[in-house]
Amino acid sequence: MSDAIKHSHVEVNGVRLHIAEQGEGPLVLLLHGFPESWYSWRHQFAPLAAAGYRVVAPDQRGYARSEQPERVDAYTLLHLVGDVTALIGALGAEQAMVVGHDWGAPVAWTTAALRPDLVRGVAGLSVPPLPAGPPPLQAARENFGEGFYQIYFQEPGRADAELVADPKSSFRRILGGKSPDGKPRVWVVPAGEGLLDSLPEPxxxxxxxxxxxxxxxxxxxxxxxxxxxxxxxxxxxxIDRNAELLTAFSGRPIEVPALFVVGEQDLVNAMIAPEVLTYLLGSLTPRLHRHVRLPETGHWTQQERPEEVTAALLDFLRHVEELDEKSER
Incomplete structure (x- = not known):
């Protein structure tokens, strides 16, 4: 096993992606969320590699050291799933275990739903599988108002400029901030305020x-x-374009083994009622191995609780290996 993380670039679907990798063996892809990079998985590389896996974490298209296509519509879920499927092939593998956090989770879930031939097992952190439905942004406006962060992000250039004005401060506020009472809260920007005004620097x-x-x-x-x-x-x-493009696949179950991990203080818990989450996991992941809830844990799951998340992933990887062995007998 290599004891160092190696960095390189791979071109997939005409987009140059930066990847970090360590280890040898069956391929495990780790997909980060917003606003992160491969680095969000820094704690998982060594233990997964030591367990006999080839661990690869790309900066997904548009992020960090990877290339940024100019067109807004070059970032649909179908493009992102296409990047994952092409990356598996570019790395010389026939299949991969796919793990995603935050935005990486919908990419992982959708890849598993559309290409189960390429995905041995799928794990989602923070964000559960979601069926395509009515325009999601309309529902977000009705539930959370115009200040909801996903609505706020829609105006080209506005959030972009606010976040880049002081990147280190932006990362401190988004990653390091938390609500005063520790309870999960939906990120809503009050009228007349800027994006980061609602997130004081810790x-x-x-x-x-x-x-x-x-x-x-x-x-x-x-x-x-x-x-x-x-x-x-x-x-x-x-977001709305994804719902339109994936309408034909709405309700399609994920047919491969699955794992879901969420922190009890994750903002996702403030957006999805427990009974809805139970229904989604039951209907969309019939081969769910475990639903892990981490106490006193917010949204940045694998960074906040690296040992627990790594243990859950290793347990899941062993589970998939055992299933594969049984199917070969």
């Missing part, structure tokens, strides 16, 4: 996040200058 970072981590994220994003956050924001600007 006096000190939480124990799981260091200034060196903030520096690492900021350095990853520096390559794209004033457009550092635009690629990731463009994912949000395709």
């Amino acid at each position: 006096e000190r970072l939480p124990a799981w996040l260091t200034e060196a981590d903030i520096d690492a994220f900021a350095a990853d994003y520096a390559e794209h200058g004033e457009h550092a956050f635009t690629g990731g924001l463009n994912w949000y600007r395709n």
